[in-house]
Amino acid sequence: MSCCSTSLAAARSFGSVCSPPLTSSLTQMSSMLDTAAEQMMVHKDFQAALDTCDRGLESLANMEQEDSRCGEVKAGFCILGIQALAELNQWHGVLSWVLQQYEHQEKIPAKIMQMCILLYSKVGEPAVMQEAARVWLHCPSNSRVTGFRTVAELYLLHVLVPLGHRDEALELIVGEVGGSAFTEDQRQAALDVVEEKEQQKQEPPLNPSPNSETTAHTSSTQGAVVRKLEAMLRFFYRKLLLTGSGSFSLRKVFTAAVLLYMLFLRLDPAHPSSFMWISKLLQLLKQMWSAMFAPYHQALTHSKGL
Structure with a gap:
């Protein structure tokens, strides 16, 4: 939201062209306007800049003299004040703050x-x-x-x-x-x-999805089932590792459980939604196979080498 340079240029343009020579009061107000601009641009002290603008506007309101030069300086203070409020993330109060200075909307x-x-x-x-x-x-x-x-x-x-x-x-x-x-x-x-x-x-959306809510619910349900299946497979896999590679009864239980799970869920290998299931199952089976038969394979290779 930073446009301090633009605000500074606009503020100075309002107060710089003032002839005939400024009165002492207007000279003081012009100096205060420069101070507010310096606080904002040089020191990045937006609260101080806003406070200076408020003091300058209050002094202008109490001045008896009312001419175009006062209006220019007043507008300069308001421009810097708007920028300060925006930088302070108080943008919601900008319009009401401006209306405090001008009272009527059409006079802004x-x-x-x-x-x-x-x-x-x-x-x-x-x-x-x-x-x-x-x-x-x-x-x-x-x-x-x-x-x-x-x-x-x-x-x-x-x-x-x-x-x-x-x-x-x-x-x-x-x-x-x-x-x-x-x-x-x-x-x-x-x-x-x-x-x-x-x-x-009036144009309809490019990709209407009337069943998007149903699809999201189905995807969420499938994701939960996949996580349960993965947890079950990993449970049997850990049991195999703990029991030993020679426990054929446990391996049979594992295989039977996987087959029953697939039958009950009627998993279709040709359906796209099944690809993730099959991929996870294949990965776990490969890990199980390596854990059970890798030691025998390595021992056999070693003996042949001898």
């Missing part, structure tokens, strides 16, 4: 509205911004501000389309907001995006 600057839409989209909560962005876009005075088109695009692509709100998306594109925000080509491209999303919702 376009740049900050864009940041909020992107933030909540990135964390998978686009619905949080739906009401605020709708109110902001339908405010007549906002249609003349720089960044209005970008807010409309982000609202469409990162809020309405992901949420599947087709009717509202179409109204946004062809309605009054779309007339102010989009050119004819952009409106057509936006309509294509909405229709494509709608088609994706």
Whole structure:
């Protein structure tokens, strides 16, 4: 979620161009804005940066002077504050924190509205911004501000389309907001995006599996039986090793038990589900064979060598 350099550049762009010369109060606020940016970028102290932004915003709220320069510095503090909240994993409180500074949704600057839409989209909560962005876009005075088109695009692509709100998306594109925000080509491209999303919702899944739950249950049952069979085979195998290789009666019991188990379960060697059973059985039989007859084979080989 790190985009500190972008936030720093945006924050400074709001507070750097101020003519005529700043008053002493605004100079102090501008210096505090630089301090917050340094705390975030250089020291990575996001809590300190957030605290500095809060103090700066509180001081601005108490200032009697109210002009465009105050608004620029205020927006700079908010941009850094949003970034600090995101870095502190307190993104869920970003919109309410911004509204504390601007009181009304339609008064939020376009740049900050864009940041909020992107933030909540990135964390998978686009619905949080739906009401605020709708109110902001339908405010007549906002249609003349720089960044209005970008807010409309982000609202469409990162809020309405992901949420599947087709009717509202179409109204946004062809309605009054779309007339102010989009050119004819952009409106057509936006309509294509909405229709494509709608088609994706209506298309059935590529690999439907209506019996997936039954299949999973069957696989789980087969797995349990395989584990029991393996445990039984290993039990007889250990008995053979402990009793000795000459115990033919125990070997007969072992063979009979395996055959009965296969008959009762009606194990079909040609069925794919049987491959694992047969593989485990074959492995254990090979181990048993080696344990019983390897000593005799080695002794016989040794005597022939002599």
